[in-house]
Amino acid sequence: MSASDALSALKTLYDVANKVKDNKDELIRLSKRIEHIVNTIEESKERDVIRPDEYNDALTSISNLITRTQKVAQRLLKRNLGDRTWNVSEIVMELRRLNEDVHSYLSVHTVRTLDLIHTSNVEKQAVLANNVEEVMIKVAELDLFLRTRIGDGWAPSIQLQAQANFIKSRALTPPPPILHDGHLFERSLPGADSTEESLLPPRLPPSTFVDTFSQDTLVPTAAQSELDTVNFKDLVQSGKLTVKVTGLKLRNSNDLSSNSCDLQVKANASQDDIWDAIKNAGFLSPNRLYEEPELCITVTDGNSDYDASSPGGLKVNRFEPLLWWWNKYTSYHGLAPTTTPGHTIAQLKNDHTTMRKTGVDVAGVTFLFHRTLRVPDTGINKLPASLGVFPLLPVDSLSRSVPSILRNRGGFLMPMFRREAMWVAFSQSETTGAGAAVKISVGGVNALSGISTSSLEPPKFRAGQDYIVAGKQPWLDGIVSGSGVVRQFVAADLGSGYTVEEQVTGKAEFGGFQFDIFPRRPGVDGRFANHAGQELESISSPSELKLLNGNQLILKRPRDSTRFEPRNEWSLADYKRRVSPTATIEAWYEPSRSATGVFSSNARDFEFCTVSGGSLIISDNSFRLGFAAGGQIAQKIYKDENSPRVYDEQHGHRFHVHVVTPELWETITGILPPITPITRDMYTRRGVNWYTIFDDYVDSITTVSEALSNVLSVTQLDGLNLASPAESQSENLIDPDVPPGCSLHPNAMSSCVFRPCGHLACTNCLGSAMLAGSKCSKCRVGVEKFVGMQTPLPVISQNTESIHQAGEWSVKETERLAATAADSNTVIIIHHLQNRPSPLYSLGTLNTRKRAKEL
Incomplete structure (x- = not known):
């Protein structure tokens, strides 16, 4: 590390100090002291006070100090992002040790003088407003300085900004100190002081500087004060x-x-x-x-x-x-x-048949969301088959039209019809090794324990386990309602009182799914x-x-x-x-030099391993869905044979799957939702497969949450509300994969639907309707929205100021939206403080967790 590199690294440390919450002042003081040593070494080199080899050894010592300081600064930043791997006392101990090492190279008077200068400038220092992304950029920038091995990696936007900052900081390294009339003018590093130049105390009269460790008396130097005296002997020897x-x-x-x-x-x-x-x-x-x-x-x-x-x-x-x-x-x-704490990178998986995005991969765990039949509310049923996989779209790619309540949480959109059933499949990538722990929540309520997703407190009952192990648990069909029994996931309007979320918490806030993934710690x-x-x-x-x-x-x-x-x-x-x-x-040494040698389909898959624009304003939840409880299904939650200690809870990942109605899906995306394959005929057709699994040899959890066991099913609530079962929503639906004929020209394939009249239009009718001032070619009723089959259609607006109002796009915006949705398979979810994964719990760990939390 050269002196220029050292000053560049110190500049970044000053910037970091303005973003950390704890030990900010101590980090700045430490960096100031190291900066003083670097400047003094550089000045001594220019005056030929120290030999080249001694200069290099001294810089080696400084390089080690800076590297250690950078690591401490990075831990402080990660604490800002919610990573509590390193506790405050450990960081304070490391800072104290670093200061002791730095003090060994400086006189007491030097340290005191530097501290006085720092104290006088404290109030001048800029206080930067920090957001999560800015802190991440600084952590990634320190990764570049430290040349650390990258794990899951940062989001591309964060990496690019960190690289730009890294290059800029090295290009803008301040010049060495300037001597003028016996005074040292030292240019301040950006972020260190608000003044461009600071004047250090005047030097003593010229004197002879003696190299005490080489015993060579050098020529008289310029003014040399005690402030600028560095213990070169120890500094060089430590190199x-x-x-x-x-x-x-x-x-x-x-x-x-x-x-x-x-x-x-x-x-x-x-x-x-x-x-x-x-x-x-x-x-x-x-x-x-x-x-x-x-x-x-x-x-x-x-x-x-x-x-x-x-x-x-x-x-x-x-x-x-x-x-x-x-x-x-x-x-x-x-x-x-x-x-890389504070965010989750989720990779969308493509269905190569339909080319739709149907799965999500996070930290080596793949999630698939399967359509299925509703099971009856009588008795305990076998496992229903898969009838296809739900499509997903990233919220970020639709950010202009997604309601803010969903956009703020990020994640994915998934369309479902009311009272439709589904199940979730999990698989663990072979390249990531042992299975990760996955917590599944519906509407912010853990599907296994019944406690809030945001709760940091352990369950009041002795929870057998509030997570599944990916690669061991192949799927989950519903909330755990009894030993070896789950109640099926069934979509219901958020705010209807039917959802598990509302029955347990009394609120209709989240809806959909929330998943927390905790990777295995390295052995x-x-x-x-x-x-x-x-x-x-x-x-x-x-x-x-x-x-x-x-x-x-x-x-x-x-x-x-x-x-x-x-x-x-x-x-x-x-x-x-x-x-x-x-x-x-x-x-x-080798005895000799001789070479001695060279070194998912639609059916359920039972092969699983055993693990050793402008915002659309929505004032209510009428178009968002949560999950209610359906009929009972025989399904075990496989017991984790390991302690939760094997999972890295400080580096958990979270993502949301927002379940929306076809109406909201259509409004947000501008395309029709994929038709549900579930009709009345599907329930009466002979030969529908039902599954059972012989897993008597696998241990499962037997404890059950009282909150979940008391959840009423959709049928039970219908009985209490004297409501008749909802009519099938599959009648008269349009299959966007097989578009029907145009309403005016039956022999021509339709390309869109007019709303609200619902008439189908071919390409010619679409053009005629637009030229006619957005009126339906068949019924002449005004068209409020043109809905494409699989691709969003532009809405031509005469009012340029309202071109990004709810439900409207310009042609340019449509092209950008379609391209982004098609090409963006990687979704970055930023974890804000109120939306970070909560701890894991299992039987036998509650007593030890309290003590471990104190570390």
């Missing part, structure tokens, strides 16, 4: 490290015995640097190099510590599960892919053991393993995991901070 390499063989020698050698290299030495140092020391170049395989960890009642170079080395809190400690350890050292690379060598269960905490404060445990890593692999991010300083300040490297 070099000594590492012992064992198992070495001498070059040009018949001595086959192993040798050890202490190598002194720069602190940021790469793997290639280590190999070069071995050869320069007179040894044969090893075929392989290995890190130490064991990590020694001490149990503590205080904060966990993931830095082996800190006093006391690696530590684990007595109540922190070992798996969680390992996940934070790998995150701390950049060994795990970076996380431990190795095994934990106590001092006697007995293996320890990684899902347990030291307290649960009967380990006390001060006890030690060992993490034994597989040999393959300790082998040097070609990767640019490895450095000796990082290795010693990961393992131990005295960590060694083992050399290995």
Whole structure:
């Protein structure tokens, strides 16, 4: 890292400090002190006060400090996004340690003077208004500085802005300090001070600067005050490290015995640097190099510590599960892919037959929404078949015409007819490994536990499990109403009093589905053991393993995991901070050079694995649907054999599926909804398949929510309301895939429907109607809306000011809308504070969660 790169990184840190909620002042003070050291080093280089090699070693030390500060800043930003992986006390401890390291390079007077300057400028600092997207951009920008491994990835728009900021910050790096008349004029970094230039205290009279560590007396320099004095000796020495390499063989020698050698290299030495140092020391170049395989960890009642170079080395809190400690350890050292909290990336899946978007993939879990028959409200029924898959459209692609109440939550639109039934299928991608935990909610009510989706409190009853495991649970047909029994998902008007949401909460607010997906935590690379060598269960905490404060445990890593692999991010300083300040490297030589070898259909699928414009203003819910309870179906909720601790609850994903009536679908999209295949004839036709599954060998949950068990079915509510069953909505419906003939020219295929009269129009009739001032070619009634079969049609408006009013598009807007809807398979859902996934619950975890929450 050059001085210019360092100042560029510090500029970004100042910007970040204006966006964090906690420890903002401390982060700015730390960055100011590091900036002062960088400027002083750069000035000393210009005056030939320090030699080039010493200058490089000093910059290496500064580079390590900046990198550590960037990591802390990134954790603070992620807390803004709701990621509580790192608690406040851990971050404060890291900031304190960084300040101690920086103070070792500065005099007490220097620190005090810099703090006084900072205090005088605090009120001048700009306070930036932050939104979720701005914070995400800064987190992604720090990813670029840190060169971290990208995990699920940021949204393309966030990545592009972060890259632009990254390039801009490096291009606009401020110049080095300017000396003039014995005073140091220092240009402030953007975001650091509101003034363009700040005047530091005047220098002392000219003096001779002595290089105390090289013992060379240099020529008299310009004025040098105590403020500008940096402890170059410690700074340069910390830029070099000594590492012992064992198992070495001498070059040009018949001595086959192993040798050890202490190598002194720069602190940021790469793997290639280590190999070069071995050869320069007179040894044969090893075929392989290995890190130490064991990590020694001490149990503590205080904060966990993931830095082996800190006093006391690696530590684990007595109540922190070992798996969680390992996940934070790998995150701390950049060994795990970076996380992207605060948003969900949902990938739409295409039906290759109809070319409609019919499925959603989130975090490796695919969701399909199947049409099906209603089951009777008597007895317990078998599983109904699939009669096709519902289409989906992303809310963002229709943002101008989607009601704001839906647009603010994002997600997808799905059309359903009132009192139509459906079921949801889940599958886990093989590339993502073990199944994720998925919470399913209808109208903000968990379909398994009956508690609110936004609730952070555990269920009042002993919930067996409030989630399913993707890849183990193949589908869900309804809300859990009894042991091994669900009540079918049936669409009902939101606000009718029929929905599960209204019966449980008394409100009609959400409707549709909400899904929370929690990916599996990466497993431990190795095994934990106590001092006697007995293996320890990684899902347990030291307290649960009967380990006390001060006890030690060992993490034994597989040999393959300790082998040097070609990767640019490895450095000796990082290795010693990961393992131990005295960590060694083992050399290995091959005995010989000889090569030894080379290293869904319409039926239910039972193959599942066992897991080890202007807004349309809607003032009521008349066109939004929720889910009511239908008849009972025999269906188990398969028990998760793992603890919820194996899932990463801090990095959950959430998306909404808004269920709308055909009327609202038509108004929003400008096209007809796909015709429902369910008619009276479907219920009377012989040969309709019903399914059962032989799953007696699979454990299932048996506890039932009282709230859900008391939900009344549609038929029961009809009886109480003395209402007759709704008439079929499938009569006289238009199939957009097989358009009927034009109402005026029956031999011509229709291309649209006129509303409100409902007449069908061919292309000629559509043109005639538009030229006639939007009047139907057949009945001459005014046409309020032209509805396309599968593609939205433009509405020609004489009033340019109202061209984006409810239900209207310009030709240009229609083309953009259609192209966006067709091409945009990736949907970005931003998680606002009030709309983030709530924790998982299962039997046996309620007692331990309270204590784990305190960590």
